[in-house]
Amino acid sequence: MNEKVTLTTASGAPVSDNQNSRSAGVRGPLLLDDFHLVEKLAHFNREVIPERRVHAKGSGAHGTLTITADITQYTSARLFEAVGRQTPLFLRFSTVGGERGSADTERDPRGFAVKFYTEEGNWDIVGNNTPVFFIRDPLKFPDFIHTQKRDPWTNLKSPQMMWDFWSHSPEALHQITVLFSDRGIPDGYRFMHGFGSHTFSLINAEGIRSWVKFHFKSLQGIKNLVPAEAARLAGVDPDYAQRDLFSAIDRGDYPRWRMCIQVMSEAQASARAENPFDVTKTWSQKEFPLIEVGVLELNRNPKNYFAEVEQAAFAPSNLVPGIGLSPDRMLQGRVFAYADAHRYRIGTNHQQLPVNAPRCPYQNYQRDGAMRFDGNGGSAPNYEPNSYSDSPKQAAQYAEPASALSGSAARYDHRADGDYFSHAGALFRLMSIEQQALLIDNIVGAMKPVTREVQLRQLAYFIKADLAYGTGIAAGLGIDPCEVA
Numbered sequence: 001m002n003e004k005v006t007l008t009t010a011s012g013a014p015v016s017d018n019q020n021s022r023s024a025g026v027r028g029p030l031l032l033d034d035f036h037l038v039e040k041l042a043h044f045n046r047e048v049i050p051e052r053r054v055h056a057k058g059s060g061a062h063g064t065l066t067i068t069a070d071i072t073q074y075t076s077a078r079l080f081e082a083v084g085r086q087t088p089l090f091l092r093f094s095t096v097g098g099e100r101g102s103a104d105t106e107r108d109p110r111g112f113a114v115k116f117y118t119e120e121g122n123w124d125i126v127g128n129n130t131p132v133f134f135i136r137d138p139l140k141f142p143d144f145i146h147t148q149k150r151d152p153w154t155n156l157k158s159p160q161m162m163w164d165f166w167s168h169s170p171e172a173l174h175q176i177t178v179l180f181s182d183r184g185i186p187d188g189y190r191f192m193h194g195f196g197s198h199t200f201s202l203i204n205a206e207g208i209r210s211w212v213k214f215h216f217k218s219l220q221g222i223k224n225l226v227p228a229e230a231a232r233l234a235g236v237d238p239d240y241a242q243r244d245l246f247s248a249i250d251r252g253d254y255p256r257w258r259m260c261i262q263v264m265s266e267a268q269a270s271a272r273a274e275n276p277f278d279v280t281k282t283w284s285q286k287e288f289p290l291i292e293v294g295v296l297e298l299n300r301n302p303k304n305y306f307a308e309v310e311q312a313a314f315a316p317s318n319l320v321p322g323i324g325l326s327p328d329r330m331l332q333g334r335v336f337a338y339a340d341a342h343r344y345r346i347g348t349n350h351q352q353l354p355v356n357a358p359r360c361p362y363q364n365y366q367r368d369g370a371m372r373f374d375g376n377g378g379s380a381p382n383y384e385p386n387s388y389s390d391s392p393k394q395a396a397q398y399a400e401p402a403s404a405l406s407g408s409a410a411r412y413d414h415r416a417d418g419d420y421f422s423h424a425g426a427l428f429r430l431m432s433i434e435q436q437a438l439l440i441d442n443i444v445g446a447m448k449p450v451t452r453e454v455q456l457r458q459l460a461y462f463i464k465a466d467l468a469y470g471t472g473i474a475a476g477l478g479i480d481p482c483e484v485a
């Protein structure tokens with residue numbers, strides 16, 4: 001037999017028999033000294049790692065970003081340095097609320113998380129297929145997600161929990177309008193746009209900062225599923241989106257997205273009445289037109305799902321010089337949340353795993369920890385400052401320009417600005433009559449099982465966004481709009 005294909009234990013010893021456990025006699029009990037049996041059972045027990053608390057079900061692929069336009073006036077980030085430059089990337093799509101085995105065709109936002117392996121470290125955009133989000137303060141995220149998960153009593157998904165929370169969170173109305181529109185159930189992952197959603201910053205070589213939003217426009221176009229077809233697929237092909245993405249890439253039909261930015265100067269931001277760092281709102285594309293930056297293509301399926309997709313760890317804190325955060329407080333919450341989730345879900349050295357590791361040299365004074373497998377810094381010093389000229393040193397040229405902050409520390413009411421409805425109303429009015437009817441129908445269907453108290457509270461928001469929007473839903477629920485406070 002060829003030595004190269006001999007089955008071995010994890011420690012490399014040849015296995016003589018993988019069919020029969022060692023027993024005391026032909027009919028006797030098994031022996032504890034059968035380490036192959038013990039190792040096999042024990043390793044199997046540890047095959048599952050915690051699923052992501054949100055976005056547990058997902059699909060991923062490798063690809064490239066090719067720069068098509070010069071934006072060096074806004075950013076010094078090396079990946080945007082020259083037209084034609086290519087950066088390898090890994091992208092994971094996902095649904096949000098369901099478990100790891102849930103159906104791909106649920107009405108839910110879709111995750112759109114990209115890791116760019118740049119020459120200056122990994123840059124992650126951990127976005128969604130929606131330009132906005134449900135809440136404005138990270139303090140509300142665990143509450144919100146609890147309502148999207150199972151009722152602790154019945155262990156069932158609960159429309160009552162969802163609408164109860166939303167009816168106390170008027171800032172969610174814009175994202176609710178997106179979620180219940182025709183775009184709320186995309187036809188797989190190829191036919192939808194991606195958004196960074198938050199406002200981020202770009203910093204140029206002169207240290208000038210601009211505010212930026214990232215968009216990925218599907219070059220396949222937009223395709224959505226009607227609810228009845230989505231429900232049918234959830235039964236007959238719950239992995240519909242995984243199958244679609246994998247098959248397309250496998251047959252060489254590589255999906256592509258146009259990467260675009262919207263840019264706002266610091267002066268424009270300070271002069272705006274509306275908070276440009278509020279993730280429940282979009283920026284007007286008339287005032288801040290889309291600027292094309294590059295083309296993102298997915299062209300390689302993972303060789304192993306667990307190694308590359310399940311262990312992938314995306315974090316908004318993964319930034320590179322020339323790209324930074326913004327005062328969006330949701331983004332600050334996320335800077336903490338993701339790396340913390342990865343330490344729990346995968347381990348403290350998760351960044352050394354091949355799918356997460358930078359593809360540029362990296363060196364620091366972090367040492368040890370579970371599953372350290374990159375040589376651990378060898379014999380180099382593990383402290384700094386030190387007397388060794390060849391040991392890694394800070395590099396002041398990468399400092400971000402200072403940001404002006406002011407104000408007294410307090411817990412300010414994040415709902416104080418009062419405008420929760422204008423963007424939702426504007427989106428409703430942008431829709432065709434058919435899209436409006438579908439939106440109303442979807443919401444009516446979702447709100448029917450909910451208590452009247454919650455229906456009335458929520459209806460008031462729809463009416464404030466647009467009278468036709470609110471009265472349409474009221475009619476569907478059999479409620480006289482005059483009853484709504």
Ligand code: HEM
Binds near residue numbers: 127331338
């Ligand atoms: C995944 C927290 C808001 C997009 C996650 C995970 C956590 C989390 C803990 C699991 C990470 C992991 O185990 O790898 C939060 C918190 C938020 C927030 C605390 C608000 C304060 C958002 C927003 C977006 C978003 C606004 C999109 C604009 C995603 C995506 C994933 C994810 C795409 C899946 C990443 C992947 O594919 O591995 N989030 N999230 N999240 N989140 Fe959020």
